[in-house]
Structures are given as C-alpha cells and as structure tokens.
Amino acid sequence: DAKTTQPTSMDxxxxxxxxxxxxxxxxxxxxxxxxxxxxxxxxxxxxxxxLKNNETNEMASLIITEDRKSSTLxxxxxxxxxxxxxYCIVKQMGIKAAGNKLTFGGGTRVLxxx
Amino acid sequence: NAGVTQTPKFQVLKTGQSMTLQxxxxxxxxxxxxxxxxxxxxxxxxxxxxxxxxxDQGEVPNGYNVSRSTTEDFPLRLLSAAPSxxxxxxxxxxxxLSTDTQYFGPGTRLTVL
Numbered sequence: 001d002a003k004t005t006q007p008t009s010m011d012x013x014x015x016x017x018x019x020x021x022x023x024x025x026x027x028x029x030x031x032x033x034x035x036x037x038x039x040x041x042x043x044x045x046x047x048x049x050x051l052k053n054n055e056t057n058e059m060a061s062l063i064i065t066e067d068r069k070s071s072t073l074x075x076x077x078x079x080x081x082x083x084x085x086x087y088c089i090v091k092q093m094g095i096k097a098a099g100n101k102l103t104f105g106g107g108t109r110v111l112x113x114x
Numbered sequence: 115n116a117g118v119t120q121t122p123k124f125q126v127l128k129t130g131q132s133m134t135l136q137x138x139x140x141x142x143x144x145x146x147x148x149x150x151x152x153x154x155x156x157x158x159x160x161x162x163x164x165x166x167x168x169x170d171q172g173e174v175p176n177g178y179n180v181s182r183s184t185t186e187d188f189p190l191r192l193l194s195a196a197p198s199x200x201x202x203x204x205x206x207x208x209x210x211l212s213t214d215t216q217y218f219g220p221g222t223r224l225t226v227l
Contacts, residue, residue, distance in 0.1 A: 032214075043118075043204050043218030044157065087156070093214045101147065101172065102206075102216055104156035 004088045009109040012082075018075040020108055022088030025069040032093050033064060034102070035073045037084040044087065044104075047073065078112045085109050116140050118219035120205050126225045127195040135190040135222050137205030145208035146188040147172070147216070148180065150201040157204060163188055195226045 005023040012018040024033065034049040048055055048062045050071075055062045061074040075082055087107040121136045139146065147162035149172075159172030163182040177199060179191040188207075192199060205219045 034214075036216075041221075043206075043221055044216075045218070046215045049213065049215075091214075094210065101159050101162060102157070104149075104158075106156055 004090060004105055006086075006088050006105065006108045008106065009111070011111050011113055012075075012078045014080060014112055014114050015077055018078040018082065018110060018112070020073040020075075020086050020088075020110065021070065022073070023070045024088070024090045027068050027090050030092050031090045033062065033068075033071050034089045034091060035060070035062065036087045036089065036102070036104075037082075038087070038107070039081075039084040047086075078110075080112050080114065083110060083112045118205055118207055118217050120203075120219035120222050122222060123220065124223050126227065127192075128227050129196060131195050132191065132193050133195065135192075135203055135205075135224075137188045137190065137219060138186050139188075139205075139207040139217070140186065141207060141209070141217065142185060143207035143209060143217075144185065145210045146182070147206050147208070148178070148188070148190045149204045149206065150174065150199075151204060151221075152201050160190065160203075192224075195224075197226045200224060200226045 032049050032051050035047040036044040038044045048060050050062045064071045085107040087104050118139045144165045148160040149157040151157045158174050160178050161180040163169045166182050166185050169180050182188050203222045206216045208216045
C-alpha cells in the first residue's frame, strides 16, 4: 500500500473551512484515496473517497491533484463536533485485492475552536 | 439496521485468562476485520475474513484467534491474555460490493492486569 503523510495536528475556527492536506506520492494507478475520522473514544467513521476526480458529499469535499500525489479534504463549515483525528488512507478497492485492508497511520488531530 | 455491534464495551482480565470479544453486523457484508488501537496510536489490523469459513492474519495476529461460521458474526478470541493486549478493539465490516467503505463498531476497551 502507498504510504501517506499528514500534518500531526491543526486548529480550525468554528464556522470556517478546514483544509486537511495529505501527501501520497507513491500512489499507484489502481489505488483510491479514502478519508476516515475518529472522534474521541469512538470507532472510525468513513468520510469520503476518490480515485482522480474531485468528490463531494454531505460531509466533505475531496480535492485530488492531477498527478494524484496529494489530496486535500475540505470540511466546509467546521463545527465543534468535527474535532477528531482524520486519517488519509490509500488502498485498492475490492475484497479480492491484496491491498484491501485499511492501514491507519498517525492521522491529523484537528481541533475546532469556538 | 443496527450496523456493527460489539460486546462487551469494557472488560478487565487477569493475565492468563481467556475470553471472546463478540462482533456482529446486520448489513450482509462479506468482509469483516478486527483492529486494535493502543493509546495515542493508529489502528492495527489483527485478523480479517473475506467470507464465512475464510479468515486470514493481519499485522498483529499473535495471541488472537478468529473464526467465521456465519456472515453476521466474527468473534475474536484471546487464548491467554497478556498485559500487552491491553487496548481498545474495533470490529469492522466492509461494503465490498460498492464503495468498499468500512463500518466500525463502538469498540471494546480491554484491560489485562
């Protein structure tokens, strides 16, 4: 699996957009970028994923660079409940793929402040 | 749907005791997995299963056994608990037919004395 690099921590003001970067320079052509988050003491929660096009859902937007070596997760209007550790993960899709397992790195600890 | 459920939520064991952590899902997912999370660390894969009757080892399988007799259940067994197994254990099931999203249970917090 491709390795990812994320900032250790970042602060964000409530109501403002939070932009979380992730570097994955060794990503291969069949690997997707997934984002999960873990709120304190809870199980990880899926946020969004993408291959090469930008993606948006009710939680966030995912911007992937054209060369796919990096991506940014955008929380458009951060709330206090968005305080969590955010994990960027690259993996192949599909139960049969050898790289199907999620490999969690250290993630980015995001603190949303009032 | 209840999603992924885990029992118990908390457990204290003495060194050498055995126990089974229960995990169940009602989403008819084929792929299920167990992770452990130590304080301040990311999750590490213990064992996983790609379907009933099929299991395989993850990154940190030593000291743990699993079985998958039904699609719904994926119990994790600690044969002889050790203090190094003090951790929070998360079970997950994967929607492998579409988005490959993993859904996690609420976790079991295990302390081995």
